[in-house]
Amino acid sequence: MEATYDPFFGFVAVSADSSVCGAAVAGIARGTATSRPTRALQVVWIGVTPAFRRRGIARELFARVHGECVVVGATSIEVTVDGGEAEAISFFRAQQFEIERQTMDMVLSPDRGQQVTATRAPGSVEIRALHATEVGVLTGLLIHLAVERAVDPHDDLEALTPTAVTSILRRPGTVAYGAWEHDDPTSPVGVAIAVRRADEGVLRFIGVHEDSRRLGVGRALLGAIVSALGEAVGTAPSLPGPLRPVAIRIHDPEPVQVFFRKVGAEIVRVRMDLVRGA
Structure with a gap:
């Protein structure tokens, strides 16, 4: 993972007994600084152990990641979330992220x-x-x-x-x-x-x-x-x-997915790309 991002950094949340109860990892993907008009900071992973959720820890971890935007020169923040993770999508929407693209992986057996x-x-x-x-x-x-x-x-x-x-x-x-x-x-x-x-x-x-x-x-x-x-x-x-089997990947699938569903392709995975300004 570190070979893919430069810079690459993370933060951890530590409980009173010194155990790690949450972490966030982010970085700038290599090559995007020159291939894209904007410099996007990508949230690679963010999570909190179940016992410590709903205490604002994830929000504080994201705030620390957000604070690094000036340091790394990022103009936006991006994250990819599994379409079935409604709680994660809700969290990032609460942090002012907007859905930029939806990707659907399908397979024709x-x-x-x-x-x-x-x-x-x-x-x-x-x-x-x-x-x-x-x-x-x-x-x-x-x-x-x-x-x-x-x-x-x-x-x-x-x-x-x-x-x-x-x-x-x-x-x-x-x-x-x-x-x-x-x-x-x-x-x-x-x-x-x-x-x-x-x-x-x-x-x-x-x-x-x-x-x-x-x-x-x-x-x-x-x-x-x-x-x-x-x-x-x-x-x-x-x-x-x-x-x-034939693998099919489509972005922002409506109405294209209708065609593939009619021929019998099944949905394997849905991912959401979300973005917000830095």
């Missing part, structure tokens, strides 16, 4: 994935593997999706530009499919990108042009991805293998 692979695209749309050499044709679609993504970024891609997508498609283990109009093969209407790992697949991005939504295109793209993730590597042609 092999059984559910098998059902999705049976999805067929609408008759006017063709789903086929996407290669780096075809990214130029995707430019119009990528611009359209990037404009939406700029307002509501639901994924962890570095960027949704032709250059960024080309780089991603050239990485080992990447699986990608595009959706194309049958009568206009130069006009893609959707794209999905995933990564094959040893024991699972990770969906990196899926997007469909707004004019082609709610027609089953997104579901068909996801089905193609799930099938490809289950193919044996190094065979020609690839042979079908056992389907892998």
Whole structure:
């Protein structure tokens, strides 16, 4: 943990019998000072033993952390809390934190994935593997999706530009499919990108042009991805293998999570990123 933050510091609360009854740890993540316009102090951990809770100890520990903002030059304070920890969220909201982002981790099980692979695209749309050499044709679609993504970024891609997508498609283990109009093969209407790992697949991005939504295109793209993730590597042609679970991470999930819930993905974890000024 100390190798991740610089500076890195903490405070402890000690009871009358000299035992530690609470602690707070915080720091500035390495690299953020130059990669971000603001310098954020991250609360890594704060807690009080059960017997000493509701005595203002956590509030005092946070006050000490807050007092270090001037020392380390922080302009804001951030903390990530598990979405199920209602008491922790309430505590930080009381310290004037606001919810900045919600992240939802989901998983599509092999059984559910098998059902999705049976999805067929609408008759006017063709789903086929996407290669780096075809990214130029995707430019119009990528611009359209990037404009939406700029307002509501639901994924962890570095960027949704032709250059960024080309780089991603050239990485080992990447699986990608595009959706194309049958009568206009130069006009893609959707794209999905995933990564094959040893024991699972990770969906990196899926997007469909707004004019082609709610027609089953997104579901068909996801089905193609799930099938490809289950193919044996190094065979020609690839042979079908056992389907892998597909991990999905989305930020500020409404309404994107509705799509994944409909295809059978289950919520594994929800995290809340909270922030306040220093």
